[in-house]
Structure formats: C-alpha cells, structure tokens
Amino acid sequence: MHSGIPQHLSVRAAGRRGPEPGKHAPLPVPCLADEGASTWAAGRVGPAGLQGRASAELARLLEDRLLTRRLLAQQGGVAVPATLAFTYKPPALLRVGDASPGLRLVELSGKEGQETLVKEEVEAFLHSEALGDALQVAVKLSGWRWRGRQALRLYSRKELGTVVDMVLALLEKLEEEESVLVEAVCPPARLPFPGSPPPGPELAVRICAVVCRTQGDRPLLSKVVCSVGREDRPLRHRSSLPQTLEVALARCGLGEATQVAVVRRRVKAAAEAALAAVLALEAGLSAEQRGGRRARTDFLGVDFALTVADRALTPVALELNGGLCLEACGALEGLWAAQRSQPAAREAAAAPLVETMLRRSAHCLMEGKQLLLIGAGGVSKKFVWEAARDYGLKLHLVESDPNHFASQLVQTFIHFDVTEHRRDEENARLLAELVRARGLQLDGCFSYWDDCLVLTALLCQELGLPCSPPAAMRLAKQKSCTQLHLLRCHGPPWPAPSLHAVPCCPLESEADVERAVRQVPLPGVMKLEFGAGAVGVRLVEDAPQCHEHFSRITRDLQGEADHPGIGLGWGNAMLLMEFIEGTEHDVDLVVYGGRLLAAFVSDNGPTRLPGFTETAACMPTGLAPEQEAQLVQAAFRCCLGCGLLDGVFNVELKLTRAGPKLIEINPRMGGFYLRDWILELYGVDLLLAAAMVACGLRPALPSHPRARGHLVGVMCLASQHLQALSSTASRETLQALHDQGLLRFNLLEEVLVPGEYEEPYCSVACAGPSLAEARLRLLGLCQGLGIDGPHYPVAHFLSHFK
Numbered sequence: 001m002h003s004g005i006p007q008h009l010s011v012r013a014a015g016r017r018g019p020e021p022g023k024h025a026p027l028p029v030p031c032l033a034d035e036g037a038s039t040w041a042a043g044r045v046g047p048a049g050l051q052g053r054a055s056a057e058l059a060r061l062l063e064d065r066l067l068t069r070r071l072l073a074q075q076g077g078v079a080v081p082a083t084l085a086f087t088y089k090p091p092a093l094l095r096v097g098d099a100s101p102g103l104r105l106v107e108l109s110g111k112e113g114q115e116t117l118v119k120e121e122v123e124a125f126l127h128s129e130a131l132g133d134a135l136q137v138a139v140k141l142s143g144w145r146w147r148g149r150q151a152l153r154l155y156s157r158k159e160l161g162t163v164v165d166m167v168l169a170l171l172e173k174l175e176e177e178e179s180v181l182v183e184a185v186c187p188p189a190r191l192p193f194p195g196s197p198p199p200g201p202e203l204a205v206r207i208c209a210v211v212c213r214t215q216g217d218r219p220l221l222s223k224v225v226c227s228v229g230r231e232d233r234p235l236r237h238r239s240s241l242p243q244t245l246e247v248a249l250a251r252c253g254l255g256e257a258t259q260v261a262v263v264r265r266r267v268k269a270a271a272e273a274a275l276a277a278v279l280a281l282e283a284g285l286s287a288e289q290r291g292g293r294r295a296r297t298d299f300l301g302v303d304f305a306l307t308v309a310d311r312a313l314t315p316v317a318l319e320l321n322g323g324l325c326l327e328a329c330g331a332l333e334g335l336w337a338a339q340r341s342q343p344a345a346r347e348a349a350a351a352p353l354v355e356t357m358l359r360r361s362a363h364c365l366m367e368g369k370q371l372l373l374i375g376a377g378g379v380s381k382k383f384v385w386e387a388a389r390d391y392g393l394k395l396h397l398v399e400s401d402p403n404h405f406a407s408q409l410v411q412t413f414i415h416f417d418v419t420e421h422r423r424d425e426e427n428a429r430l431l432a433e434l435v436r437a438r439g440l441q442l443d444g445c446f447s448y449w450d451d452c453l454v455l456t457a458l459l460c461q462e463l464g465l466p467c468s469p470p471a472a473m474r475l476a477k478q479k480s481c482t483q484l485h486l487l488r489c490h491g492p493p494w495p496a497p498s499l500h501a502v503p504c505c506p507l508e509s510e511a512d513v514e515r516a517v518r519q520v521p522l523p524g525v526m527k528l529e530f531g532a533g534a535v536g537v538r539l540v541e542d543a544p545q546c547h548e549h550f551s552r553i554t555r556d557l558q559g560e561a562d563h564p565g566i567g568l569g570w571g572n573a574m575l576l577m578e579f580i581e582g583t584e585h586d587v588d589l590v591v592y593g594g595r596l597l598a599a600f601v602s603d604n605g606p607t608r609l610p611g612f613t614e615t616a617a618c619m620p621t622g623l624a625p626e627q628e629a630q631l632v633q634a635a636f637r638c639c640l641g642c643g644l645l646d647g648v649f650n651v652e653l654k655l656t657r658a659g660p661k662l663i664e665i666n667p668r669m670g671g672f673y674l675r676d677w678i679l680e681l682y683g684v685d686l687l688l689a690a691a692m693v694a695c696g697l698r699p700a701l702p703s704h705p706r707a708r709g710h711l712v713g714v715m716c717l718a719s720q721h722l723q724a725l726s727s728t729a730s731r732e733t734l735q736a737l738h739d740q741g742l743l744r745f746n747l748l749e750e751v752l753v754p755g756e757y758e759e760p761y762c763s764v765a766c767a768g769p770s771l772a773e774a775r776l777r778l779l780g781l782c783q784g785l786g787i788d789g790p791h792y793p794v795a796h797f798l799s800h801f802k
Helices: 056-062 065-076 115-126 160-171 245-251 257-283 323-335 351-366 383-391 421-437 450-463 470-477 479-487 510-519 543-556 625-641 674-682 686-694 718-725 731-739 771-785
Strands: 083-088 103-108 136-142 154-156 178-184 203-214 218-230 299-309 312-321 370-374 394-399 412-415 444-446 504-507 524-528 538-540 574-578 583-592 595-604 616-619 647-656 659-666 710-716 744-747 762-768
Touching: 056 065, 056 257, 065 083, 065 103, 065 136, 065 178, 065 257, 065 312, 083 115, 083 160, 103 115, 115 160, 136 160, 154 160, 160 178, 203 245, 203 257, 203 312, 203 323, 203 351, 218 245, 218 257, 218 323, 218 351, 245 257, 257 299, 257 312, 299 323, 312 323, 351 686, 370 450, 383 686, 421 450, 444 450, 444 686, 450 470, 470 479, 479 504, 479 574, 479 625, 479 659, 504 510, 510 543, 510 574, 524 543, 538 543, 543 574, 583 625, 583 674, 583 686, 595 625, 595 674, 616 674, 616 771, 625 647, 625 659, 647 686, 674 686, 674 710, 674 744, 710 718, 710 744, 710 771, 731 744, 731 762, 762 771
Parallel strands: 083 103, 370 394, 370 444, 394 412
Antiparallel strands: 083 178, 136 154, 136 178, 203 218, 203 299, 299 312, 504 574, 524 538, 524 574, 583 595, 583 647, 595 616, 616 710, 647 659, 710 762, 744 762
16 A cells, blocks of 8 residues: 555546646656546536536545545545655645644755756655555646646655656646645555464555535545555555455454444544645635636545554545546446445435435525515524525514514515414414415415414415415314314325324313323323413323312413413313323434425434423434334324425324324424434534425425434423523533533523523533544533532433444
C-alpha cells in the first residue's frame, strides 16, 4: 500500500480532454496507474459531474492533491502521508493558514537553478521523523492536469540522489499553481493472523469511503468498500474485487468484531471530517471561485491506506476521489444483487445523495408558494417561521391573538377568532370571503394546530384547495367517534382497522358515566373528547373514580379560557375507554392520495400513573422490524379507515401482546419534539411535507430513510422540576448546552406554571450512535442537572429503551 497511486478520475471538466491550449502535454511515460474516467448516463464525466452541482472550478481545487491534503490535515484533523511539496507560484489558498504537521511546503522562485535547495530539502525530509516507519517514498506531480495521467515512481528512502534527480526533472514540467510532491508510502498494517499465518506475501488493504452532504450541510458516511492485494504491488481502483470492510480485514487477519467496529468508526470519522473540511472551504469561496452561485460538492470519495500510527490502526487519507469510489460501491452492490439478504445489497451508497437531490427538488418546488396558515400555535412552533423563511414560503396567517409574535413574520396577518369551533362552518365561509376580498392567490392552506384542523378542512373546501375531507377531520378529532367508527370497519382489505380499535363510551352527563362503567371494562382511561397534550387524561379503576374525575373536569375545564389550546372550544365532553396494557408508540405518517409515503416510529416510556403525561421517548424505535411494521400498517389503516387520504398525521398506539391498539389519531404533524427529531435523524421535514401536500404536490421523500443515530429524551414538568428549571437546568443553561451540541432542547411552554392540568415545559434529549449510549448520556445529564430525582426517576422512564 502506498500513497502515490493516482486513484481519481481524469479531469474532463467543462469538456476539456487534456491540457489547456498552449500548455505543455503530460509526461510521455507509461501510465501505470492511469485509471481513466467513469462513464455515466450523461456521458463521460469527471468528478465535477458527479459531485452534485459541482463545477470545473471546484473540481480543480479538489484535484490538487497538495491543497486537499493540507485542507484535511489543518481543518479536518485527518491523518495524511508525510509530504514534501515544491510549488511554483502556488495558489492563494495554499498561502493561507499555518503549516501542517508532516506537510512541508517549499515555494520556488523559479523552475531552474534549484538544485541546491532541492537536495537540502529532500535530504532533510528523507531523514525526518515525520516519515515514521515508511521505507519508500513516491514522487509525483500535483495539479488537476496530472490526475490519472502519470506513472507511479517509488524509491527507497536511501536513494537520495535518484529522488533529487526525479524532482528536478519534474520541476521542468510545472505550470503555475502546480507542485512536485515527495510523499511517504504508508506501510501496511501488520495484522496478527489467528493461528499460523498463511503462506505467501503480506496483504495490504485500501479503503474507499463514500460520504454525502445531507440535511443541514452535514457529512454522512454512506458506504465503505475495500480492496485487498499484495503489499508489494500497487492497489488501485478496478485492480481487485470490491469487498466489505469486515471481509477485507478478516482476510488480513483481523476478524474480531469489536476491533473491526473500531476501524469502521475511525474511517467514518475521518471521511466525514474530510467532507466537512471541503464544505468549510467552499463556504469561504466567492460564487466566482466556486464556479457559480449554486455550485457545491454533494458527495466525496476518500481513499485511505490502513496503517499503524501511535500503536493504533489508523486510516490515512491518500486522496479525495469522485466517481471511482461510488463506482466501487456500485460494483459491490452488484455482486450481491442476487443475495438480497446481505446488508451490502440493502444499503445503496448513493442513497444519501439521492435524498439530498430529492430534498433540493422539494425546496425548488415550494419556493415562493403562497400558503394560508390557520392558527399560529405557541412557542413550541417557533420553528415554523424560520423554516418558512429558509424554504422561501409566503405565509398568510389567520390567528385569534392580534398581538401574536408571528403577526410580524408573515406576508398577511388576518385577525380572526377561531376558538369557537361550534361555528366552524360559518367561520369558514367568512374567512373565504376575507381571502377573496384581499385578493390572495393561494397555492394551499393547512394547519398544525389541533384546534384548527376541522376549520382548515372546511376552508379548503370553500376555496377549492387540496385537503382531507372535513368529515374525516371531524371523525379523527372526536376520539370516541374515531374508535366507534373503526370498530365497525371490518374490511376488506384485511387486516381491518377494527382489529386496532378500542371499546369506549362518550360521556356528556353523570348518567352517561353510569352507563359507561357497565359497558367498558375497568380499569379504564377517561379523557376529553377533543383534548390535546394529555391534559385531563386519567386512569380510573372503579365507578366512584369515574364519577369523581368526570365531576372534576366538568368543574375545572369548562371553556377555552380555563386552558387555552387544548380543544375546550369544542366543549368539555369526555369519554371512557378500556385501558390497554402494552408499550406506547407514536407513528408519524406522510400520506398522499391514499398512499403511504413515509412513516417514523418512536417509543414512549412509562407514564406516571394515574396520569398519562409523556415522560420519555426514543427514536428510532427499538422494536423488532416485524413489530415496527405492524405499528406502521395499523396507523396507516386507521387513517384510511377515517378517510384521511392526504396529509401528515400523528397516530398514537399501544403495542399489546395481541398487536397494535389505537389510542388516538391526531390529523396533523406530530407535536412536541417530533418534527425536530425526525429532521435531525432522517433529514425529512414534516412541516415541508405538510406544506407540499397542502399545495397538491407529492412530497419528494426517500422510500427507506436511514436514521443517522439515536435520540433519547425526557420531559421536564414545572410541578416536578421547578427548582432545577430555575437554577441548574435553567432555560439559558439548556439552550447553551444545545448550542454546544451536548443535548437537544425543545422548549414547549413559555412560562413555568405548575398545576394539576399542566403540559410539559420542555424536552431534553441526548444523541448517540446506539440506543444504549444515548440513554446513558441522557441519564448522566439528568442527574447532573437535577432533572432526575426520587419523585421523577428518569432511569425508570428510560427502562423501556434497551
């Protein structure tokens, strides 16, 4: 293994095939390592054509081995081979920044008369400690003209005269901003083979990692492919069969799973750091330097040698690569095409790149769309206004509060009382007249606020805009009607929604309570028909508790003023439903034209009975794939059974020993932290999806999005955490920790007001590469901040997440 093998595509940027007119031709020597260019659907393209919306200008930067090597070492902290570089009139980017360890840059005043300087520098380099255990060096030209167009030249560290002569010969070929490199050939790692080592030469591994730009311009490792070959022969693309990292390391003697996992983590960290460094470089360039305002690098291939540094297996970045790394991944996926059980076949290397393309297409489609939004919501929905600005949406807001902060953040603000829902049909007609009178040319109308969902559907009907039918919204909004309707849905198709519905009885008077306790098995759950946020939901074990809770709710929660935003504008009718044993889960669905486009499952921790306020959650689900599929299909069938054919819906279910059982359907995107978590883990924005459906557009979503990690969170309540939230876990402290990336902080309420009918004040979550690690981080953080305690045992609330 060595660092001198050209492994990048030859440059074909902007239609060029070789040097620019008037430039010298490349050296007329055998191209022992010339790998050519990949041919894709659009014809023969180089890295510029494959790195998303890249350009010839960006391709030239990334094909300068010296520039990228310095970039990786300085900004990315990525290990690179020790390198001595002689440059002639180097580019401005190479003159910026401090020197990098192991990288020596010598700027030449001319290409002739440099014999003494070259000899001194080469001699010092060959005897320097920076070369470590390397026995050989490679001499090569660096610059976009030379990628894939030069022979491989390897020399012993003892051949001072020969190395000097070769450098001097190559100096004659230099143009401005090009370099001659003398670099260490990384010795392959000597892995202890179990038992007696096999006969034959030692093997070396070259690692090819594909990393993609994802949501929020963050790098994500997509796939790792390896080549294995004799250490005394060059390893390059297309010279050996592509293999998985596990197989390649096993063939070299490293088969222990934990050690392989360590190597994978180091490759992932280095590859993602490499793309992060490239993105940071591009962010500092002007549009002209990038080759256009929208020019950017969307994916990168990074070639590594696996060597030993500081007694640890270390991936050393040899070069940045474009199409050939992706081609190698495609070749490996092709090998497993007939073996669909293999993980290598299930996860396509280009999947994150495709997701990025879909996301950008959605942004392009929605930019400038005129949307009417019904109900602004509270502080927990502040993200809406930032997202609308980023997506270029033109929002027109209908809101009851004339002083709402969002009134200054929209194109049009319509002050209208939408809290009296018994008048929704009349209000829909009045609002339609207001919209027409103002001359608003709307592309869509939607709401994410529980109280306004039926009104929104009625208004869409009046204006002829896409939406699920008002009857479906009414059915989903009234909890007892949802369950009783689904109990009658016996199919076809099978399994029918009735399998997931739960017996219940509506309650409007004391007489209804007496009748309900005879019809519904106890213990049961009493809740508001139109309630939200689990306010007033309680476990009742016998008839006296049912009467007592009904009387308390009837007395305390009579109208909207008693607890704004939880649905009391519909009245305070209640229902009694059977209590179902099992674990609780949320399923967030994106449905368009009656087709399921995406589903995201999260797990909830045990609640503090007899109340049902959420305590903890994790995402993605820790359930087995079959159980996850059962939940998704149950949620989807229940939505279709109610007539919800278009929209983003949140469905709460319990997974019992007999399968999923429905708690309730929320015919809007999930509340609390769910939109934020799904965006963070999957790169899918439910808000954008809801806006697209409202405009009659099919959301552009990946069919099988992969979670980037795990999130585990816990709710904080004013009644339980008033002291901590006023000191050790203050809003300012939590926000600072969020900004540092140590936790995810979602503020749900503006003020700390303890009370019997409280909703969570905030959500605090920790991320991790595994569920166990995220859980452990959160538990430690909660103990340190004072969120955990005898009366709020966080460990118990996280006990379901294993």
